[in-house]
Amino acid sequence: MRRWKVCGLVLLGIAAFVMTEAVSHAKTPFVEGGVVRQKCSVCHRLDQQGKVEVIEETRKTPEEWFSVVSRMRRINGAPIDDAEVKPVVKELSEFLIFTPAEMAKCFYYTTDENSQFRERSSLMKTDLDKRIFQTCVRCHAYGKIISHRKTEAQWVENMNMHLGYYPTVVPQMREMDWPKEAMDLTKVLAKEFPMDTPEVKAWYDSKKPQDLTGKWKIAGYQPGAGYYEGTYTFKANAKAGKAEYMVEREVQYENGMALKQVGEGTLYGTYHLRYALQPSPFSGRVEGVFNLDAAAKGFTGKWWTVVQDTNAYGNEAFYKSDAPAKVFAVFPQAVKSGGAGQTVRLIGVNLPAAVEVTFADANVKAKSVKRVDATKLVVEVTAAAGAAIGPAAIQVKGAACNESLIVYNKLDGIKVLPALGRSYMYGGAAYPPQGVQFVARGVNFGKDGKADTEDDLMLEPVAAQWSLEQDKIWAADNPDRAPMAAEDIKCLAAPIDNGLYCPPETVNMTPIESRVSRRESVGLIAVSATYKEGGQDMKGQALLGVSPPDYVTHIK
């Protein structure tokens, strides 16, 4: 009897040992010696399922992981120093990142873009959009909400955190019962933005580490500077860790300007690249965010200057030199019908030696094609007088191509973009002024011949004359505005050569005694561009707002 008791006890002990071991070696992909377990397990232990509690109940973009880690350090005393932040975010992103399909919807929010561009409340169509807008998107950008996936329990914790850390949300949103409506919304958010789905699992099962080492062909466009092409060279930076690269960037602009930059980049979750390039004679520090299509071996995304005294940015794509043959950019993008013809560059990778270029519209022809090298074709394009106005798809034999040329018959006017530019004033050493680069583009009014309709064709930039004027656009709807508008143009006057407005340091937070209510140098003014072609005078106008600095970046 005693022997059985002893055996029973031993068996129990073994079972307990096995179970403990099973839990501690269980489901978490975060290894015990890794930075996430080292730095986070003071508070985030393994739960009953063997997962790191709370952390493994949520997925995010790497940028939102940076926000979270920053909050852990700032409020919860997490033992993570400056140099350890990126390794922690990298490891989190390895296992808890968005899929590329999820990332595509919120990609804009990972860049410096003013999300107001996409997030007008008038664009909120569905009931869910409207509920999210009302409950969340009066403090946050919508992009922030859709940059998270959580279990229902974590959506509830998220609302709890708002009530705990930011209780002013309740009086702020006092025309609704915010605590109740936010909690009701958590069930919906858990369904729409869930932690796990079959698609997510399928992507995680299929994703493979990527090696970016080598040369990549770039094509891009920078407002104010124009089209450019060039090369990235990526070299593994083993000293800095896994998925770290030294980056060299060499580009040549169509206007002849050449730029060489060096920096460092990190590839998160096998596809999301963030890089930082050192200042050059032409720009301050540059950051970039790009997403990789692994099958096509190509990145698309955006770079921008961080010390933003010019708000320079570029949208670009770059493809690996050994990627499947593809044409991925064309510049310029418009050709006039009935004219002498236009020289057009097709940028791609691995372009076949014997190359043939045709267009979906037979009236558009490639008069000659010169293959400069495996990355560039120079094509003389003509469009017959009767060619259809609108996009004509480009076909390149032996290479994939999803590009089109816009065919137009005449220039009907010009349009200034952005329609509302936002500039930040000087806010002290930590907040340099941020300007706006306006561009005047040619416009063809399309088949209906009417301005500002759906079929309008946006054409290439024109060399316009620029000036600043008093706002009459906003003032037209608001009679109280006129005296303020006169003040605004007086305060905000500055050069606008080539459409580039940058507020001088005298535009700042100091109250101006002569202004109503002693306002500082904020305001809304108009930006005008004029252009003459074929005896026709064309004018376009946009609005420019100058606001106080954005004091807390990257929490919104």
Added chain:
Amino acid sequence: MKRNGLKGVNRSAKRLEEREVFGMEQVDVIWDQPVGCTSIFDTGWETNPRAATPMGNCAPSARDLGSCAGPCWWPAQTPDSMTNFYGYQNQCIAMERDWRNLNYAIKIK
């Protein structure tokens, strides 16, 4: 105020086109929004589309930061003293004089 936007007509134009910002919403100050507060995000606190003053806050910003930032009305855009930046006022006790000292930038590294 709404304006119809023009969009690029092919994929590369869409990718490489200018950023358009469609303009700021008109808001019903009296009812739809909390009195005195802005309605829009990113930009948010620093732009406030009221009839007479479409840019800038409900109050001149130098008078607004302390009362809006401190109590955490705009934690996504201004430093809040309740949770994230307790003691933020040490950088600047009178905004219109001390604004040059402010530094709350949280950068992604």
Added chain:
Amino acid sequence: MLNRVMFPIAVAMAVLGLCMPAAAKDFLYAPGPNTLSIIDCDTDTVVKTLPLHDYIIGCSPSNDGKRFYICGWRNIYVVDTTTDKIVDEYQFWSDLNRVNVFGNPAPSVDGNSIYMIWCVTKKKLNIPRLTVPPWQFVTYDIKKKEITSSFDVPWNTTAIVPIQNDPENVILMSQDILKFNVKTGKYTTIKGQLHPEEGQPMLNNLILWVNWTPGDSGIFPSPAYGSDGSLTYMLIDRKTGGLKMVKGEDINVYYSNVCSPDGKYVYGCMDEVYKVDLTTGKTVGKALAPRGTTYAAAITKDGKKLYTGPSGPDIMVWDTATMKMTGFISTKSDGIVMSLISK
């Protein structure tokens, strides 16, 4: 003969004069971030500055005016207004019991306690979860320096108005206007705002300022904006807790209001400063605030001078008869609250 009669009379009068208290003078106590400014309302100058080390969200005099309570998020600082020194500090916050004291600390009728609204977040050491109870109505015994009770109140309870003739109850400005029993924690709605009565509009009422002083009109006014586009002045009688509503003829936009000593007018401020006749609801005076937007308001005991501010470092001085700004007082810091105390 005359000297023998007059001399003792003169001595008696002199002695009496020494014993009689001097006529009370009005002072403004304007706390801001890291600074308390004390202003003489006869000369409209800052006569004393005390250092504080906090961001200031609310303040209140004691019932007898001898104390001035200044509310930072985590602490209350106590000023002795006879010596103008900080004499005490009540601390409420710890890392695991994160208390934010919201708005104005209100003295109980017997003066032995302070009432506060707390937003609380509880944490456990190294546990990654927050416990967030509903906002709390807290009674703090200032002699014993301890919390005597804490009750759940609805979210968005931002101001407390003690009822002089009913010490067990206070009015709470909350999602709705409530009558709250400080002993039992039970409450009833006296006016629906977020939850209006049948057929009534929803009301938007942001109450962060309770501009009062001992010996004032006894009315607490606040502006409520209706979903029907109306403005109603909610006038709470601080003696009885009764609520009277006066419809405003114009939609003036206010942060806060204060009543004239005789209760006939209400003054309020935001970008502009207004004077409204409470018998008609009509705006009888209005001016753009030259120094800029202001939040709080205070009125002298004789009703002749109105102060609006701070907000930014300035407090504007107004002649209530003409509603013209007669000057402004510059302080060191951007405050948002102030109280007038006669002493």
